[in-house]
Amino acid sequence: MKNNALTFIGNTPLRRNDDGLISLTDIFKASGENQNKSPLEWARFAGHQFIEFVAHNLNTGKSRIYKTTRGKSGGTYAHWQIALAYAKYLSHDLHMHVNEAYMRFKTNDISMADEIADKATPEQQLWLEKRLQGKAARRQFTDTLKDHGVTGIGYGRCTHAIQTPIMGGSKAHICKTRGLSKKVNLRDQMSVEELIATSMAELVASKKITQSGVRGNTPCAQKCKWAAEKVASLLN
Template sequence: MHPTLHILGTTVRTDDDGRVSLNDIHTAASAASMTDGKRDPRRWQKEAGEQFIEFLAENLNVRKSDICKARRGAGGGTFAHWQVALAYAKYLSPALHVQVNEVYARFKSGDITLADEIADRATPEQQEWLAKRSAGKAARNQLTSTLAAHGVHGKGFADCTNAIYRPILGGKKSEICAKRGLPANTNLRDTMDLEQLTRTALAEIVARKRITRGNVRGNQRCAYECHSAAAAVAHVQ
């Protein structure tokens, strides 16, 4: 699930690399009668935006394709670096530029009220996923804090995570990523379905309580408790 923005009542998509859909910005501007006949992203890029994209790529020391990328097919369009998105919004309309600037600033700063606004517009399925994902992050952060307080260090954190993944997902992270053809740095929780997210979060809650109650300490013993908690949760039908 990619993060989304909402501008003038229109959903504006972002991709996995944080690039913003210029087509969705154009759609938002058109719906609000802010384009005044100005160009769609492809024509704007060819006629006016190319120089700015080249300048930005040079200054960030990346390829132009990292700054602005066209995607074909359903859900495609032109996705661009946020600075390009702001430049395009400014070209379309000063009023739109202000709107995009404000929303993106809130998005980047982690303004929790913006997340709530996005959730209000989500489908029931998306709202359920978001609720489980948020609860899962809280459970993960609490477990990590408990592990640190109980002497877990270095590789021990990854060992505890894998100890939870094995009973629930069928393997440690590297094995799951290889099996699914995912990059090694993939956040597996973003790929989990609702049941897997729920079981993982519950296993982390149970593991935290067991470690705290038994004053379990050290990498190996904490990993054992994580595995035991996940195995118990995995067998719940």
């Protein structure tokens, strides 16, 4: 995130420091610089408890998420959660905007996804298209497994059977080699090619399981492995 800027209030670019913290000083300047609402005053009084709360929830020291530096490019920098809280403190309009975005997200307003897609790059739009198609293929896949007697850990075995030939290893292996958390949703980290291949493998597996009439965890996992290996061979 080094030297990365984002537009936050109007057309005002907000700086990030080398740690990815956002400049509260820039937010303050954009608001009109009311000295009674400076980052220092806010952090001492109105924002103090929230800063402590964020530090506690991130299991880190306050000094790592809220910093003040001197010099030409100095100022006060903070974690994005703190920057949002400070901006909401300065601007009722922004506060309402953030609340509206949160409510739309929590109520599954699908138009929000469309608006985000409109602002994405062509590459990001292509990835999103394939990710959504993959979700549909996944639903069909899991429905087929359910209809053919797959239960409990069987879903994980079938998923593993699909992912290993396509991704070149188990989820644990992929996470380790790519530096990802073990809790990550691997599909959110896949390339467009990997998304397409995974979807195709699941569709082929669904068809094979249905045609052959196999039932149970092991037989279905075997069909999944066969389908994934066939798809993977086309890419190699």
